[in-house]
Amino acid sequence: MPDGDNMNRILILAPAVVAVACSVAAQPPAPGAPAPVPLFSDGVIKSFTPADNPITDAKAKLGDMIFDEKRISTDNAIACNTCHSPRNGFTTHTETSRGVGDQLGKRNAPSILNAMFYKSMFWDGRAETLEEQATLPILNPIEMGQKDPTDVVAKLAAIPEFVEAFQQVFGHPVNWADMGKALAAFERTRLSTEAPFDRYLHGDEKALNASQRRGWALFTGKARCGTCHTYDAALPLFGDNRFHNTGAAAQKQDYNQLAARAARTAAAGSQAEKDKLALETDFSELGRFLTTQKKEDIGAFKTPFLRDVLLTGPYMHDGSLETLWDVVGFFNKGGERNPFLDAEMKPLGLSENEVDDLVNFLGALTSDRFGDLRAAELDRQRTAFLYRRAVQHQTANRGR
Structure with missing residues (x-):
């Protein structure tokens, strides 16, 4: 049976999750609001x-x-x-x-x-x-x-x-x-605009709070996010335009068997046939391999840009991670082991507080025109994550 604290936490969190079960909708700026500051010239x-x-x-x-x-x-x-x-x-x-x-x-x-x-x-x-x-x-x-x-x-x-x-x-x-x-x-007209992070870089030290500043330090340091989500001041999108196997789909398939079958099916395929394989079959989990037929691309998917990432969950190519806390947790454990795992995927050793700081920093990449949504969506994701974790703890305690 769960202990009293766990049960109380579940009972307290459950109504909150029901109230914010759906992601916050990104509404257009209110009439009279300041014009968004362009991020790209x-x-x-x-x-x-x-x-x-x-x-x-x-x-x-x-x-x-x-x-x-x-x-x-x-x-x-x-x-x-x-x-x-x-x-x-x-x-x-x-x-x-x-x-x-x-x-x-x-x-x-x-x-x-x-x-x-x-x-x-x-x-x-x-x-x-x-x-x-x-x-x-x-x-x-x-x-x-x-x-x-x-x-x-x-x-x-x-x-x-x-x-x-x-x-x-x-x-x-x-x-x-x-x-x-x-x-x-x-x-090509759908672009992110200036966010708190950009104002911080331009000299507004109050644009980021202490947690977000710690998150930025983690992003470029211990958490090693910048290895793939590279920051380039000339094009500050936080992505490398490359493909990586993080193991997100490794629990679902035997990559070697799937790749052998897919190679026979996709080798002479047209663009329409590859499109069908990617969206309608289990071969979808092979990622970039469907296009290149290169073994090193098995299970590799494109690095997404991180601008406005808070608003675009759930995450990963299959939407399998509900919140940014889940995403950071996945990378914190080093992804999912498989024969084709990217060499950069290693356990990070982040504490719970460091995970919080990193997620808070990612929230600071949300365009200012969505500023009213930033806190609400962070709260929604945090509540959903904590509730699910409490339920998992309860289930684990029952099994003892």
């Missing part, structure tokens, strides 16, 4: 924008229209923003995403915030550009379910506002290639 944005698809207001607006349009799915029920909701940090706050016919995929929907700065798209990098990435979900059987681009074009071409917008932006009728360009242009 116009020059930086231009340098990461392809010359054949410059961003214009009209093109980004058209991309936004397509992004919100449910009629591009087979059942007229799924839009891009279904899985990448602006209210949820451009993700879903669910482990994995549901598509047409309520089908459940294998991957967590990554946020599109700052996606323009990735060198390749999706968790496994199977798309090289945003233009390519933007249209693949439309043709995936369990996402939007369309079988052919011509079907999608025909649906949009029957909607007068899209006919007019395509003519205005591109000078010709609705077509598949320009759909991808418009969506990509819109996604």
Whole structure:
């Protein structure tokens, strides 16, 4: 039986968890609020924008229209923003995403915030550009379910506002290639803005509290987060644009057997077939290997940027870690052992207080325009984590 303290803790925490079970929604800034301070200069944005698809207001607006349009799915029920909701940090706050016919995929929907700065798209990098990435979900059987681009074009071409917008932006009728360009242009406008961490670096010592400052020291030191989530003052995204096996999926599969089967299946596969393997089969857990067929890429997934990470849980490629406390705890133990584990994955020896400090620092990477949400979401995640830990302790005590 659990002792009295454990039981009391569970009884106290349970109502709080019910009250904050859902992640806090990221609302637009209130009218009259100060304008967000850009994090990236116009020059930086231009340098990461392809010359054949410059961003214009009209093109980004058209991309936004397509992004919100449910009629591009087979059942007229799924839009891009279904899985990448602006209210949820451009993700879903669910482990994995549901598509047409309520089908459940294998991957967590990554946020599109700052996606323009990735060198390749999706968790496994199977798309090289945003233009390519933007249209693949439309043709995936369990996402939007369309079988052919011509079907999608025909649906949009029957909607007068899209006919007019395509003519205005591109000078010709609705077509598949320009759909991808418009969506990509819109996604390139979805960027994080200045956060408390940036104001601290610019000399505002009060922008971070003592716990967050200790967390920053841990991030660059004992916790070794910067090994993969690198900080570059010129492009301060906290990511290395590389792929790593952290062991997040190692408990689910025998990597060697899975890789042998996948190599036979994916070797001659088209892009659409690889997309299907990544989202519909157990081969999803092989990560980057599905694209490269290189043994060293087995179980490796892309390092996500950490800007606004507080708003985009649950975490990891499969959404298996609910809170940032779970994420730091996972890395604190050195990930999950497997034959292909990244060499940098080692136990960190962080104390509970140090874990708290590190999570508090990660919260300081939340854009100031979401400032009202920062404390609420930290509290929600902390409460959920503590409640689950209390239940686990109770279960363990019962088994003694």
